[in-house]
Amino acid sequence: MADRMQELNVQNMKKIHSAAMDLLRNTGVSFKEKQALEIFKANGQRVEGTIVFFEESDIQKALKTAPKTFTVHARNPEKNVKIGENDFVFLPGYGAPFIMDAQGNQRQATMEDYNNFCRLVQTSPYINMNGWMMVEPSDMPHETVHLDLNLSNMLLCDKPFMGSPVSRQGALDGIEMAGILWGGKENIMDKTVSVSLINSLSPLQFSEEMAGALIELARHNQACVIASLIMAGGSGPVTLDGVLALQNAEILAGITLAQLVRPGVPVIYGSTSSAMDMKTGALSIGAPELSKNIHLAAQMAGFYNLPSRSGGALTDAMSADAQAGAESALALSTAVRSGIHFILHACGILGSYIAMSFEKFIIDEEICGMVQSMMRPLALTEESIDIGVIKEVGIGGQYLTHPKTFKLCRTEFFMPTLMSRKNPDAWTKDGKKRIDQIAENKVAKRLALYEKPDIDPEIKKQLIEFVENRKNA
């Protein structure tokens, strides 16, 4: 079929694979974590200092046990999600230190902001999973904030959530809390209830914290995205061709560690690499290179039969303007169309990850709905084409009052809840509002409508106690 974006043929993919194998065999990857080095040694791999070398057979063994598709369980089982093959999920933005308000004022994010994003996720018709560190709360102690984020995820929202990857202890805390939430740790030993984001440190490194968290998460069968974020021309080669090879090596190294810890643990092939802006030297996530990388990384994940992760509604714009809309729509639609399974940052991000915006969350969320709707195939049956109606209406007739139009008009098309289709008069009468201004009003309404999902009071009490105890420890 016609797709003007580049289709990698097997030869292309083998070339990227071989380049990664060359790097893994001859340059190696540094894991700054003792136990990780022991695990690799026990697997018979060459380890020199912190540098681990991989044979192709090590990688192939890991790929054999990594699942193609898996389920993330939610405490409300109706909200379980599948990830892989035809199933994909949208998640909110991740890691922003600031909030950009509707008037263009940037301020430090707080715990209450984080909680409000949990409430928006809970009430979202399109966002399937809750995130983690959607913003970094400045009003909470750094050492224990992961406990508060976990607690909010578990209490304010009953969708599946991302886990805490900050360190080995951070991961263990998340697992303990999930155990409480499921009425006993034994209930989650063979069940994936979280997905955590493990980033490499490009080029070719994994930090102690990330490798430690990965080991604990994998041991407890919790899914990990193994992701590489290379800034082409900064932390990686200036060509996307080279970036594909380098990120492939890093991701496969991380996946191998996960599979050595627990063969069969769900892992996701992740990349959100992009170009460096040549004028500022900063990462550009509104760049078309980001979308190209998404499209190509999705194919590499497919080559290995792995689920894939990319960014979604990403932009360099500092406000929810036309640039934000366009850049976000390009990356998000590329991710969905090109077959990505775990679409992080599907809503809210502004300014190259610097800030989350409540207004942009609401706008991006509707774009998620639109893109999802674009993917829905037509039935193309006798009934759906219905040549009889076309003949009946005939030449120059109208379909508006036809019974079939009445019957289907409320279900056949995507129904926007935000995007404006007002004519000039109605728009003028309504104060000529831009969509970011309309969204501002909508955020307040959504938060007012939010209802906390029910939870067993005993479990809630135990969770809160766990957090208190850990904070006082």
Added chain:
Amino acid sequence: MADRMQELNVQNMKKIHSAAMDLLRNTGVSFKEKQALEIFKANGQRVEGTIVFFEESDIQKALKTAPKTFTVHARNPEKNVKIGENDFVFLPGYGAPFIMDAQGNQRQATMEDYNNFCRLVQTSPYINMNGWMMVEPSDMPHETVHLDLNLSNMLLCDKPFMGSPVSRQGALDGIEMAGILWGGKENIMDKTVSVSLINSLSPLQFSEEMAGALIELARHNQACVIASLIMAGGSGPVTLDGVLALQNAEILAGITLAQLVRPGVPVIYGSTSSAMDMKTGALSIGAPELSKNIHLAAQMAGFYNLPSRSGGALTDAMSADAQAGAESALALSTAVRSGIHFILHACGILGSYIAMSFEKFIIDEEICGMVQSMMRPLALTEESIDIGVIKEVGIGGQYLTHPKTFKLCRTEFFMPTLMSRKNPDAWTKDGKKRIDQIAENKVAKRLALYEKPDIDPEIKKQLIEFVENRKNA
């Protein structure tokens, strides 16, 4: 390869084809133009009143002579464009009665606005062809405005242009003027120098004006887009399945007329059908159904080995806000990615065709550049991957100062001229401008830099005289 948008298989396409054949054979298409009816009769087709019936063999004969690809010649031959197969072109918005200014004030468009759009097209790095009726000038007499539009197209811009399809006489005027521009009508008899937009009147009709223009344009080997714009649930079925069948019948009927007039004349399979908004009863061109139809119509055109046309940066938004950016990017990128060849409305449109915006023109134009860049394949050669550099930089190194980064950093990535990558401090210092505000400033600068392309003074004089004479006739 993975594409989550629906791929039509041969059986699907045959079903849509058969439904259209059924309509063409049994319901027929009304052509409210005498000569058209005579041409069909002479071909042995059944004609009853204004209704023309088609056998499958009539359609197949036409499809045999319609070219898969063709060139549109510009008066500056360096700006010739190819249309079809791998070659696609971007064109500006078409048919808007109003201008929406940067402050959200809507006003009637003037001839000077039209001329300014010609100047923007001429100076555009991404828009390949000049349009026609980009806005409807309210300060020119309706009967002769087509002459003024043609004249501006020919004098203010040396890119290939769209022709005048308003009526038989309108088309002939355009052809006469093109003859003058090429130093004699004999010079364009076997050369396509324009593409004109012929719309059906759904359901299943062609107006006298459109059919008359089509006949003259085809006779003179000028390319025609045969396009159907169905509002699903209004002027066509409420399902996109039915819309595909109905528009297919209309487009094939028009193409058959063109090929009967002159076998081999270039034609383009055009559709920009979309959904009716169920709240307002108006056409929605920001709807995801528009993109779905683009994707499916492109495949139907491919089934017939014909070049295809769709809309581009379309939106229902009344200002160049985040909604405008997102809706425009979705439709434009779908058109390019799904293989459309003639992308009309690639820049400037607001409010469901009601207005053109200079600011949105500039914003959309850059999106065209970004999307084009997304389609550029990687080389994936030893040299472009360059494993040597990755090994040299090694674990934890940096690429910023590597000679290869210096060498390629200015050519490897898309370089925005509008989209902002400013950090928060720089953005704040710069007055926290939205992209539409930045674009406003840019429009004035672009127009100030415009230079009229050279033209033989004798030809210019003849063109102006032709227009004067026709106006005084």
